[in-house]
Amino acid sequence: MRFPYSKQGHLRFVTPLLVSLFLALHQLQHTLASPLYLDAVLSLDLEELAPAFDFIVVGGGTAGLAVASRLATNLSSTVLVIEAGSNQEDNPGVFTPGLAGSTIGSPIDWSFNTVPQTQANGRVINYPRGKGLGGSSLINFQAYTRGCAAEYAAWASLGGSGWDWNSLKVYFKKSGKLHPPTGNSQNEHVDYDSTANGASGPIDQSFPPYMAEQLAGWHQAVLSLSIPIAKDQGNGKNVGVSYIASTIDPSVHRRRTSVGYLEDNAIQPNLVVLTNAHVTRINWSPLKVYGNVVASGVTFVGGDGLPINVTASREVILSAGSVQTPQLLELSGVGDPAILTPLGIPVVVNLPGVGANMQDHPMAINIYRLKPGIDSLDNLLNDPIFLATSLAEYAVGEGILTDFVYPVAFLSSSQFLSTADQQTTxxxxxxxxxxxxxxxxxxxxxxxxxxxxxxxxxxxxxAFFGDGSRNGSSYISLAAAVQHSLSRGTIHISSTNPFNPPNINPKYLQSPADQFLLAKAGQWNRQLAALAPLAQYIDTEVVPGPLVQSQADWEAWVKATVSTEFHAIGTASMLPRADKGVVDNCLKVYGTTNVRVVDVSVVPLHLSSHMQAIAYAIAERAADLIL
Structure with a gap:
């Protein structure tokens, strides 16, 4: 994939070493396959040559590229995106659907970790975040879901007027393009509602051609428990079991990341995307407007390690995600004085909600060894012949590498808890x-x-999702994640060094309700694995294993193994300032005139959903609010 420079003003991908030269000349004659090819080009002084951009977007991730691209449709405005990573669209680990997860721990992962989790046996839990153009849409598992309407009503009731389901559904549709199902390898029927989904947006969604037989068996096992079919994950009624769409372009069988927004609007002479540049702080004007501080721009550091200032004449937009948006606010003096003052950071805006109200989807996973002859993604590692065959199939748009996630079930309390367990909850x-x-x-x-x-x-x-060895076998992992955790964590800086990761403390299992629900979910998964439609594929339970039987056993297992769906929200919540809110319902940071947050850190209450759909919708609505 190429994004060429041209006199006509094609989209520009530039590195810190070249950005000032571009700004001075407003054109370049190179044709590039990767911004890395520009690292050797000498630059001029950006601080002397650069005109002010109207908008600076910090973070070229899921929401950042979306909002930047939409803002740039107004050709009278100039937009700069600053991204710490590089362009990864030609990385097979990114674009191959079946290799989702393979890049976790690689250079395109920030590779964060939590602090030791007190209620989870003191364990440190890996916390991946995507680093590169596309952000976490580079490394997620491609699932496209939106949550249910009641959750958006709850969001609106907490102070998010205009963020209810009916207000957002137009933005869900605007961001996407759903391709109707054309059949799959198990001949399973897939329900969808064309009226609930977009038809021309930049993010493709599709139902891949390959479906593992054991996944179809899982779906049938859930149906045998009289769980209803959720007809479409896009209509705000997600209770039940369904085959969900993936963010995959079916014409080429490749993952679709937020870079799709740049491809969708490829000729935007007013949009600059700066890669390999790490923003270290927001800069402030000495003047205030009605008592509110004014951002004058940001400072970033490129590959040469030297700080460079760039000016924003209108707004600075933070799209650095739930981990790094609060980090950058705190580094810039916006946050809780109890955090900032001990570090010697002058308090620019006293805003104790920054980094608070962190919520996640805590997860526990049962793992089952499959019977001999049943294929899973594990075979790509176990069997060179299977790998070669799979690669050949993928080359023609078929086989196991065309898909990762297919069926899911979002269940209410009455659908998987007994009456007594509902009362305990x-x-x-x-x-x-x-x-x-x-x-x-x-x-x-x-x-x-x-x-x-x-x-x-x-x-x-x-596939095998857990600690330990695959032992040359194939597996199915049955995950369960609490969607409305009562635990509340924090993300705060512990250093003034912008290159040090913040302290990520989700406080998993802080609430006894979370631990109880995950224990019950593990038991439900065991019961499901014993039902004929799924049991026919299973050899034995590997995790947690037969020694776990009582409720106490299950709760101890949860503490020993709880992990995460990596769905952090809430660290810059849209709440009233008196309720430890960080942004208002126009996404403006309290106490500032021109700083907005456009990412899922603004979501104040969790959703029964994976996060990329709402990230795109937030970005789409933000662009409308700004424009």
Missing amino acids: FNLLSASNNPWLSSKQLAATAGLLTGGSPIIEFVPAN
């Missing part, structure tokens, strides 16, 4: 069990947990 929702929650947050979360919204996502993965 209700009892665990008390304020005494969750004293860190405000009354508003507790009421909103409890309402979702008991009101018929999905509280657990069940999803099978066609």
Whole structure:
């Protein structure tokens, strides 16, 4: 894939060493396959030559590229995107659907870790985030879901007027292009609603041609429990089991990342995308407007290690994600004085909500060895012949490498808990069990947990997902994740060094309700694996294994193994300032005139969904608000 320079003003991918030269001359004659080819070009002084951009977008990730591209449709405005990583669209680990997850721990992963988790046996848990154009849309598992309408109503009720389901559905549709299913290798029927989905947006969604037989068996096993079919994950009614769309372009069988926005609007002479540049702080004007501070631009560091300032005449937009958006705010003096003052950072805006209210989807995984002859993605590692065959099939758009996630089930409490267990859950929702929650947050979360919204996502993965050796076998992993955790974590800096990662503390299992629900979900997965449609493919349970039987055993197992779906939200929440909010319902950071946050860190209450759909919708709505 190429993004050429031209006199006509094609989209520009530039590195810090060349950005000032571009800004001075407004044209280049090179044709590039990768911005890395420009590292040797000498630059001029950006601070002397660069005119002010109207908008600076910090982070070329899932939301960042989307909002930047939409803002650049106004050709009278200039837009700069600054991304710490590089262009990875030609990385096979990125574009091959079946290799999703293979780049975790690679150079395109920030490779964060949590602090030791007190309620999870003191374990440190890996916390990957995508580093490169596309952000975490480079390394996620491509699942496209939106959550349910009641969750957006709860968001709006907490102070997010204009962010209810009916307000957002137009933006979900605007961002996407759903390709109707054309059949699959198991001849399974796939439900979808064309009226709920976009038809011409930049992010392709499709139903891949390959479906593992054991995944179809999982789907049939869930249906045998009288779980209803969720007709479409795009219509705000997601309770039930369904085959979900993946962000895959079916014409070429490649993952579609947010770089699709740049391809969709390829000729935008007013849009500059700067790669390999790490933003270290927001810069502030000495003047205030009605008591609010004004951002004058940002400082970034390129490959040569030297700081460069660039000016924003209108707005600085933070799209660095739930981990790095609060980090950058704090490094810039916006946050809780209790965090900033001990580090010697002058408090520019006293905003204690920065980095607070972190929520995630804690997850536990049962793992089953499959019977001999049943293929999974594990065989790509185990069997050279299988790998060669799979690569040949992928070359013609077929086989196991064309897909990763297919069926999921989002279930309400009554669909997987007994009456007694529902009562136990209700009892665990008390304020005494969750004293860190405000009354508003507790009421909103409890309402979702008991009101018929999905509280657990069940999803099978066609591979071994866990610690330990595959031992040359193939596996299916049955994951369960709490969708409305009552635990609340934090992400805060511990150093003034912008290259040091922040302290990520999700506080997994802080609430006893989370631990109870995950233990019950593990038991539900074991029961599901014993049902004939799925059991016919299973040899034996590997995790947690037969020694785990009692509720106490299951809860101990959860503490020993809990992980995450990597769905952090809330660290720059859209809440009233008095409720530890960080942004208002126009995404403007309190106490500032021209700093917005456009990423999922603004979501104040979790959704029963994977995150990329809402990231795109936030970006689309942000662009409309700004324009």
